[in-house]
Amino acid sequence: MDLAKIRAEYPILDRKIYNRPLVYLDNTATSQTPREVVDSIVSGYTRTKANVHRGVHTLSMEATELQEGARRRVREFINAPSTEEIIFTRGTTEAINLVAASYGGAFFKDGDEIILSVMEHHSNIVPWQLLQQRIDLKIRVIPIREDGSLDMDVYRSLFNERTRFVSVCHASNVLGTVNPVGEIVAEAHAHGVPVLIDGAQAAPHLKIDVQEIGADFYAFSAHKMYGPAGVGVLFGRREMLEKMPPYQGGGEMIESVSFEKTTYAELPYKFEAGTPDFIGIAALHKAIDYMESIGIDNIAAHEHDLLEYTTARMLAEIPGLKIFGTAPGKCAIISFLVDGEHHYDMGMLLDKLGIAVRTGHHCAQPLMTALGIDGTVRASFAVYNTREECDLFLSALKRVSDMLR
Ligand code: PLP
Numbered sequence: 001m002d003l004a005k006i007r008a009e010y011p012i013l014d015r016k017i018y019n020r021p022l023v024y025l026d027n028t029a030t031s032q033t034p035r036e037v038v039d040s041i042v043s044g045y046t047r048t049k050a051n052v053h054r055g056v057h058t059l060s061m062e063a064t065e066l067q068e069g070a071r072r073r074v075r076e077f078i079n080a081p082s083t084e085e086i087i088f089t090r091g092t093t094e095a096i097n098l099v100a101a102s103y104g105g106a107f108f109k110d111g112d113e114i115i116l117s118v119m120e121h122h123s124n125i126v127p128w129q130l131l132q133q134r135i136d137l138k139i140r141v142i143p144i145r146e147d148g149s150l151d152m153d154v155y156r157s158l159f160n161e162r163t164r165f166v167s168v169c170h171a172s173n174v175l176g177t178v179n180p181v182g183e184i185v186a187e188a189h190a191h192g193v194p195v196l197i198d199g200a201q202a203a204p205h206l207k208i209d210v211q212e213i214g215a216d217f218y219a220f221s222a223h224k225m226y227g228p229a230g231v232g233v234l235f236g237r238r239e240m241l242e243k244m245p246p247y248q249g250g251g252e253m254i255e256s257v258s259f260e261k262t263t264y265a266e267l268p269y270k271f272e273a274g275t276p277d278f279i280g281i282a283a284l285h286k287a288i289d290y291m292e293s294i295g296i297d298n299i300a301a302h303e304h305d306l307l308e309y310t311t312a313r314m315l316a317e318i319p320g321l322k323i324f325g326t327a328p329g330k331c332a333i334i335s336f337l338v339d340g341e342h343h344y345d346m347g348m349l350l351d352k353l354g355i356a357v358r359t360g361h362h363c364a365q366p367l368m369t370a371l372g373i374d375g376t377v378r379a380s381f382a383v384y385n386t387r388e389e390c391d392l393f394l395s396a397l398k399r400v401s402d403m404l405r
Pocket of ligand 1: 029090172
């Protein structure tokens with residue numbers, strides 16, 4: 001991999017923060033966007049902007065083709081059986097809300113149970129809790145082991161005749177743990193229970209094959225995979241999507257409307273009410289091309305190298321450091337604390353030295369509670385990060401840690 005060439009595609013990486021070179025290690029929250037993806041957004045606004053699916057004129061047909069081309073690309077990217085099973089959303093959050101409201105709202109009854117894990121992002125907890133306002137729904141929680149891996153024995157023990165759904169992340173945004181999603185799905189299906197996988201942290205780093213995983217639903221966000229904000233994908237198995245009611249009503253999702261009776265459009269449009277972010281969707285296409293041109297395995301191997309290098313040096317050089325999440329094969333995310341030092345203070349001081357890390361609960365408060373902490377500092381890597389940046393991070397961390405001690 002030619003890192004200098006890769007970095008040259010990201011103008012933001014040339015920024016100085018407090019007169020120091022920016023070291024961007026907040027990739028789990030959002031990754032930066034290369035010029036070719038930005039160019040596609042500019043071209044969408046300057047050359048092809050027209051509303052999709054509504055026009056016979058050239059621009060509208062071009063815009064429609066860009067959107068539908070992106071759908072075909074996403075299908076291929078995750079090896080979904082058909083484009084009808086690819087629904088564009090605003091992101092992972094909206095995708096999960098769609099499934100909770102539509103599937104859960106239609107098929108859950110009082111007394112039913114669903115299974116989540118303790119490491120879920122709030123976006124895979126709160127949508128299910130919203131259902132609890134109407135349905136007496138019990139949420140059962142898979143705990144983690146010491147290293148941050150899911151306790152699969154407990155998982156297996158949580159099923160009973162009232163279990164109706166399982167929803168877990170493919171990779172944790174705090175611990176980096178990559179969950180055994182195939183095994184999770186197989187167990188649920190053995191009980192006749194459908195599964196949603198939140199792939200927000202997996203899609204940027206792992207090759208996704210939804211047929212191999214076997215999940216009924218799979219969700220991810222473009223902005224974490226070098227793409228634009230405000231665009232995401234919900235894959236849903238046709239059999240599930242067909243029996244689900246629409247999530248939102250409006251234009252695009254209907255077949256015919258009258259005040260007496262409205263019928264809905266075919267898949268996937270039944271779930272795509274209103275004008276989508278068709279320019280962002282086309283940019284997601286470019287982001288996928290970008291990732292695959294480098295090779296997802298190459299991206300993952302590079303990030304893994306940075307993870308191992310930085311982890312080893314942090315543990316050796318920073319006294320009192322504790323890392324949360326040490327499961328084998330984890331993603332390139334390091335969540336940590338240093339004895340007696342507050343994560344917020346560390347993040348603030350690191351920023352003054354040009355280092356962008358995230359601090360706080362990372363939208364995973366139940367996990368923080370389970371770990372007995374209120375937050376961590378989190379450094380996470382992407383394709384454009386370098387060992388030199390890891391060195392800058394480590395020396396800044398030493399300085400900050402000494403200062404706070
Ligand atoms: N799920 C996980 C595991 C995440 O890390 C995130 C974002 O950090 C989300 C869901 C929510 O993604 P979005 O805000 O793009 O909808």
